[in-house]
Amino acid sequence: MLYKKKTPLIAFLLPGFAMLLIFLYVPFVDNINNSFYNMKGFIELQKFIGLSNYKEMLQDAKLHTSLINSLKMMGLTVVFQVGIALLLAILVSNIKRGQQFFRTVYFFPIVISATAIGLLFNLFYNYKGGALNQLLQTFGKEPVNWMAATTAFVMIIIPTIWSYVGFYFVIILTGLFDISDEIYEAASIDGCTKAQAVIRITLPLLRGVLCTCITLAVTGALKVFDLPWVIAPQGAPGGITHFMGTYMYQIAFVNLNVDYGAAIAVAIVVLGVIVSLVINKILKPDANL
Numbered sequence: 650m651l652y653k654k655k656t657p658l659i660a661f662l663l664p665g666f667a668m669l670l671i672f673l674y675v676p677f678v679d680n681i682n683n684s685f686y687n688m689k690g691f692i693e694l695q696k697f698i699g700l701s702n703y704k705e706m707l708q709d710a711k712l713h714t715s716l717i718n719s720l721k722m723m724g725l726t727v728v729f730q731v732g733i734a735l736l737l738a739i740l741v742s743n744i745k746r747g748q749q750f751f752r753t754v755y756f757f758p759i760v761i762s763a764t765a766i767g768l769l770f771n772l773f774y775n776y777k778g779g780a781l782n783q784l785l786q787t788f789g790k791e792p793v794n795w796m797a798a799t800t801a802f803v804m805i806i807i808p809t810i811w812s813y814v815g816f817y818f819v820i821i822l823t824g825l826f827d828i829s830d831e832i833y834e835a836a837s838i839d840g841c842t843k844a845q846a847v848i849r850i851t852l853p854l855l856r857g858v859l860c861t862c863i864t865l866a867v868t869g870a871l872k873v874f875d876l877p878w879v880i881a882p883q884g885a886p887g888g889i890t891h892f893m894g895t896y897m898y899q900i901a902f903v904n905l906n907v908d909y910g911a912a913i914a915v916a917i918v919v920l921g922v923i924v925s926l927v928i929n930k931i932l933k934p935d936a937n938l
Contacts, residue, residue, distance in 0.1 A: 677918075681911070683908055683911040684908060684912035684915050685699060686698060687908055688908040702911070702912035703912055703916075706909075706912060711891060712896060714889060718892050719871050719892045719894075721806075722806065722870040723924070725870075726810060726866040726867065727863055729814075730810050730814055731863055731866050734814050734816075734817035734820075735817075735821055735859070738821040738822040739825070741755075741822060742825045742826070755814065756816070756818065757815065758813075758814070763812065763876040764875060766876060767875070767876045767878075768879060770880055771879070774804055776793075776795070781795060796881060797886070801886070801890045802890050805880050808876060812876065817866065820861070828854050828855075833846055836850055856932065856933075860928065864925050864928050868925060871921050871924065872921065874894035874895055877890065877894075878895050883903075884896065884899070893917050893920075894917065
């Protein structure tokens with residue numbers, strides 16, 4: 650009865666829908682159209698070339714490196730971002746005092762801009778006067794080029810994973826609070842230990858939440874851009890640290906190869922949709938327990 654009149658609902662929904670249409674869906678369709686043309690700059694369509702840009706993607710070695718790096722990132726985000734967030738959430742949910750303090754501390758990196766975090770870690774990695782090399786020199790060691798080909802990928806992965814642990818921590822912790830204490834009390838009466846309760850009660854009841862976190866982590870890893878670009882513009886030496894998002898940006902906005910960049914953007918979206926469907930198929934968040 651509260652929503653019997655639909656006019657106010659439509660009036661509030663239309664502005665949001667209009668913004669999505671103008672700033673998301675129309676540009677996305679236009680981007681797909683651009684991927685079929687040979688373009689110079691962002692203004693005019695030059696010549697229809699069909700699937701040439703997509704064929705070029707199959708032969709682009711740097712794109713293949715970017716795809717492999719993105720796949721590695723996807724795996725690492727599931728294991729470390731979601732895994733560490735789950736561990737922290739379970740630990741915090743079992744303490745009575747200081748819970749709000751830990752929630753704030755772990756969530757704080759999300760508040761900081763990714764650009765600021767990237768600049769901060771650049772100060773750590775700097776060859777001349779960087780915090781890590783100063784520490785090494787204190788112990789009589791030689792300074793290390795942390796952004797060399799052998800270590801650059803790891804140096805980018807560490808802050809990228811660390812910066813989003815708090816985001817999934819809050820989501821999982823909220824899911825834990827939705828589980829009734831009566832379930833744990835009944836299990837405790839039956840002789841269930843804390844570890845068994847986590848495995849047999851907590852994880853199954855968190856399946857939907859974990860599926861959401863894993864989907865967000867994987868798709869986020871696929872399109873990650875800002876932090877890796879700040880730490881290693883142009884993909885470090887030889888583009889070895891490029892991800893799909895950073896390589897697409899370089900192609901479209903640095904090299905001004907707009908049509909090929911548009912094709913890469915379409916590939917990122919398609920791959921993200923496929924990965925999301927696969928995750929939901931495997932985890933089955935809506936399945937009966």
